[in-house]
Amino acid sequence: MWPNTVLNEYYTLEQESAIASLGLSFNGSNVLDLGCGTGRFSRRFASEGADVIGLDFSEKALDIAKSLSSDGNPHYIRESIFKLDWPARFDLIFATATLAIACRNEHELKDILTRVGKALKTDGVLLVIEPLHRGLLSRVLDMNLKDFLRCLSETGLVSVNVKPLAFWPIRIVLAYIPLPRFLTAAIYRLGTLLMRLPPFTGLGDYWAVEAKIAPGGPLDFHAFTEEETPNSPNAEPDIPLHDIGTGNWNA
Ligand SMILES: C[S@@+](CC[C@H](N)C(=O)[O-])C[C@H]1O[C@@H](n2cnc3c(N)ncnc32)[C@H](O)[C@@H]1O
Numbered sequence: 001m002w003p004n005t006v007l008n009e010y011y012t013l014e015q016e017s018a019i020a021s022l023g024l025s026f027n028g029s030n031v032l033d034l035g036c037g038t039g040r041f042s043r044r045f046a047s048e049g050a051d052v053i054g055l056d057f058s059e060k061a062l063d064i065a066k067s068l069s070s071d072g073n074p075h076y077i078r079e080s081i082f083k084l085d086w087p088a089r090f091d092l093i094f095a096t097a098t099l100a101i102a103c104r105n106e107h108e109l110k111d112i113l114t115r116v117g118k119a120l121k122t123d124g125v126l127l128v129i130e131p132l133h134r135g136l137l138s139r140v141l142d143m144n145l146k147d148f149l150r151c152l153s154e155t156g157l158v159s160v161n162v163k164p165l166a167f168w169p170i171r172i173v174l175a176y177i178p179l180p181r182f183l184t185a186a187i188y189r190l191g192t193l194l195m196r197l198p199p200f201t202g203l204g205d206y207w208a209v210e211a212k213i214a215p216g217g218p219l220d221f222h223a224f225t226e227e228e229t230p231n232s233p234n235a236e237p238d239i240p241l242h243d244i245g246t247g248n249w250n251a
Contacts (some may be wrong), residue, residue, distance in 0.1 A: 002175040006031070006184040014165045014192075015041075015096060015129055018208035021161070022092070022125060026050040029091035032119065033074070034099025034112075036211050039065030042074035044198050045094070049247065055079055060105020082108070084115040091121055096129040097206075099139045106151060109141060113155040117218025126157065126211040137168060137205065163203025167191030171205055 002008055019041075025050030033042040036054030038061050046052045052074035056062055062076045080100055083096075093116050104107040116126055131137065131144045143151075149159050170191030174184055194200045 002171075004174050004176065004178045004184060005182050006179075007171070007174045007188065010184070010188045011166055012040075014206075015208075018127065018163060018165065018210075019044075019094075021146050021163075022127060022210060024065070024092060026092075026124065030089060030121075031092045031094060032084075032086075032090045033100060034084075034093060034095040034116075036065060036076065037061045037097075039068060039074055039076065041094060041096065042076070042218055045068055045092070046073045051075075051093075053077060054113040055081055055084070056176075057081075081112055082115075084112070084119055086119045088118070088121050088124075090119055091124050093120055093124065093126045095127075095129070096190075097139075099128055100130040100132060100139045100143075103141045105141070106143065106147070109143070109148070110155050113151060114218060114220070117156050117213055120213055120218075122213060124213070127208065128211075129206050129208045131205055132207050133205075146208065147206070152211050153214065154213060154219070156214050156219035157211045159209050159211045160215040162207075163208045164195050164201055164206070165204055165208055166201070166205040167195045169203060169207035 017053055018089045019164065021123070029050045031042075031050040031052045033045065033052060033054045035158075036042045036056045037058070039054050042052045042054035042065065046069070054062075054065060054074045056065075056076070057078060057080045059078060060062050065074070065076050079100065099109060103112060112181070113130050116156045120126060130148075132141075132148050133139075134142055134144050149162070152159055170187055174187060179187075195204055214248050
């Protein structure tokens with residue numbers, strides 16, 4: 001969470017609009033929230049009638065998530081996303097601020113994308129909202145959008161919609177300064193408008209990528225053996241848990 005809490009709200013609104021643009025009815029659907037953290041999106045899908053599984057390897061995050069819902073939906077599982085192995089089960093697999101943190105390189109990304117492809121129903125949808133950058137702005141995964149889309153297609157998935165979110169030059173100004181709501185809103189909206197103009201479209205901090213299984217997919221990419229599996233659930237996550245909080249969490 002950023003010190004400017006109004007900025008967090010605007011990030012969530014942008015993420016919500018990416019979910020809404022899927023045009024899906026969640027009632028009765030099976031949803032997997034990869035790296036669900038404290039479950040803010042898991043709860044959101046469950047509140048619309050989806051059967052939700054939230055997967056995360058952080059015990060602390062899941063303890064908070066479980067304390068915030070009581071009826072077993074979302075159902076939380078403490079496991080590494082690199083162990084995902086549920087064939088053709090989900091209508092939607094969702095990941096935000098997870099893949100760019102969990103994957104250290106292209107091999108790990110392709111491993112998880114292969115697992116995701118197999119876990120999706122034939123007409124299922126993958127929505128990732130991730131910071132995809134090379135260099136300074138990268139999180140753990142040092143990869144731009146172009147290479148991410150290539151990894152998708154090399155694992156038998158195809159992107160059907162791509163949208164930039166969270167204009168990063170504005171974030172630098174807004175994140176650490178708790179400006180009044182109206183000023184944050186005005187500056188943030190300016191950034192969102194700029195991002196629609198061709199010279200600025202590449203300046204989103206996050207990319208929302210909607211993908212489906214390509215004809216002939218998912219492809220069989222070499223998955224990790226048990227020994228090779230990165231970030232096993234017994235390993236503590238290498239990201240600061242003190243940041244978890246109970247609500248929004250922007251990496
Ligand atoms: C920045 S948080 C985002 C949480 C949530 N998606 C949200 O937006 O509120 C990243 C989450 O990914 C989880 N994570 C990272 N690597 C993981 C892995 N290999 N397996 C399972 N969870 C992982 C972390 O524990 C953390 O909860």
